[in-house]
Ligand SMILES: Cc1ncc(C[n+]2csc(CCOP(=O)(O)OP(=O)(O)O)c2C)c(N)n1
């Protein structure tokens with residue numbers, strides 16, 4: 259065994275998320291147990307007290323979301339973890355976090371829905387909820403890994419994005435990935451970048467908590483630091499005071515959207531396989547991307563010119579990148595564990611000559627490579 | 640010097656005059672009286688403004704933090720205590736004060752209220768108890784007495800009333816008091832006592848919403864309503880010498896309950912130290 263392998267550990271997706279959060283320097287976890295995400299809360303309850311971090315089991319998910327926003331404004335890197343029903347309960351306060359530009363990370367381990375649905379079975383039906391779940395206009399950042407190692411790295415990335423762009427970031431997992439075990443090497447400290455929000459050092463009178471600077475992201479003070487700012491979910495001016503002035507309203511809403519759009523190149527991450535000469539593409543994310551990559555391999559062995567595209571960032575949706583990738587693609591299969599969510603986005607961005615073919619499964623099981631392979635064979639005819 | 644005589648300049652030291660005024664409250668609303676009492680209590684204690692965090696939900700009462708020159712968090716309806724819990728556990732050195740309404744704390748936020756009491760987390764909660772939903776135009780609240788008129792109880796309220804004081808005591812709060820917007824000096828002392836108490840403190844503050852409650856129930860203007868509050872209030876001390884008959888239609892004021900239960904953040908810290916002493920096991 260070489261030294262690298264000796265450091266490899268057999269981890270579950272949920273454990274990898276937890277270790278990723280600790281690596282990223284999480285200081286506060288507030289949550290409420292729900293299958294299939296509970297191992298994250300349990301791990302945090304064990305680890306946080308040993309590291310000077312804070313763990314609290316709140317009375318429900320509404321309170322969990324509220325607690326992490328409070329903690330984040332007090333200066334802590336904060337997170338929660340949940341699944342469908344809990345994610346629904348978090349929506350109002352998640353909206354508050356977008357509006358108040360409060361960095362935090364929310365892990366949603368998807369199960370089948372709607373309602374209590376399939377607590378122990380897999381699904382991807384919260385994809386649109388991650389984008390549009392709370393009321394009002396805003397833009398979400400959502401990332402979605404497809405391996406245990408990915409759970410670790412995407413959680414670190416989620417914290418970096420949240421701290422960099424002062425916004426909640428959602429990590430979408432699913433039941434299978436959360437519980438699946440794989441070997442992975444946890445990186446040494448310092449091996450990957452960890453970002454913490456910039457703090458202001460200007461005199462108090464100069465500081466505006468919601469300032470709209472040319473870069474659209476400005477330093478963020480925390481409670482107790484001496485800046486004494488106001489935070490409100492009411493539409494506010496740059497000082498945080500409620501406003502009804504049309505210009506200030508528009509400036510605020512534009513800021514929420516533009517600070518993400520402006521940096522979408524930095525935020526968007528895609529993985530592709532054999533797309534160089536592909537006439538057919540399989541588009542999928544999360545757990546389905548694993549089987550899709552396998553199906554592409556099977557098809558390539560039969561000389562079918564097919565490739566795979568996997569967005570690791572789902573929101574903002576990679577419009578430009580996909581338009582480019584689909585330039586020479588005649589047919590794109592969109593494989594998801596729901597009744598069709600990202601397929602609408604693909605329809606929106608696909609060039610006119612590209613036919614969009616949905617492939618959906620929503621019976622609580624993962625799509626197999628042969629299911630996708632069969633679809634590829636069907637459409638190649 | 641009684642806190643009451645705090646110079647207006649000194650009051651301005653704690654306000655944000657530039658952007659947030661004029662305030663949204665009706666003339667004569669008890670919210671302003673409570674805000675004055677809170678400021679004088681904080682001034683009396685000499686708290687560092689940078690270390691005070693005032694958190695609120697949504698409602699007329701919950702607008703208060705916006706006017707105050709502290710770290711202020713105006714949150715979502717009913718959730719102030721859940722946000723405040725996050726702030727306090729994250730940074731226990733901050734003084735956390737919650738301003739909430741009776742609808743905010745006891746209807747939509749009832750769950751957070753009982754759990755904050757149960758944890759006995761060091762948060763001072765001033766519940767402005769005006770027996771109605773002011774902000775949304777006068778619907779009944781969990782505190783509205785039976786028979787009273789509200790827009791959603793046009794034929795008289797037939798629901799039972801919550802008593803926030805009993806609720807807080809039963810849920811584990813370590814400092815529970817009731818004040819009124821008439822008895823301002825005692826109110827200040829209760830707020831001071833609540834802030835000084837290490838643990839969860841509730842100051843249920845009986846207030847007037849003449850605009851809706853008073854008008855619907857023919858209880859007169861702000862002055863008439865506050866005068867009625869004065870007549871109905873009986874201090875805990877005075878009540879001890881009164882017969883039960885005499886107490887009908889009255890409510891108790893003063894510090895009604897005080898214990899020395901351990902506080903949540905202290906317990907968390909102690910647990911961490913135990914774990915570390917055992918080498919993280
Ligand atoms: C989730 C949600 N539901 C309803 C409302 C509407 N709403 C705003 S304030 C309020 C009631 C406020 O009453 P109370 O807490 O007693 O405060 P007051 O205005 O009387 O001071 C309601 C129902 C809201 N803002 N959010």
Ligand code: SF4
Nearest residue numbers: 664665668699773848
């Ligand atoms: S509506 Fe009632 S509670 Fe609201 S400001 Fe007016 S008097 Fe006060």
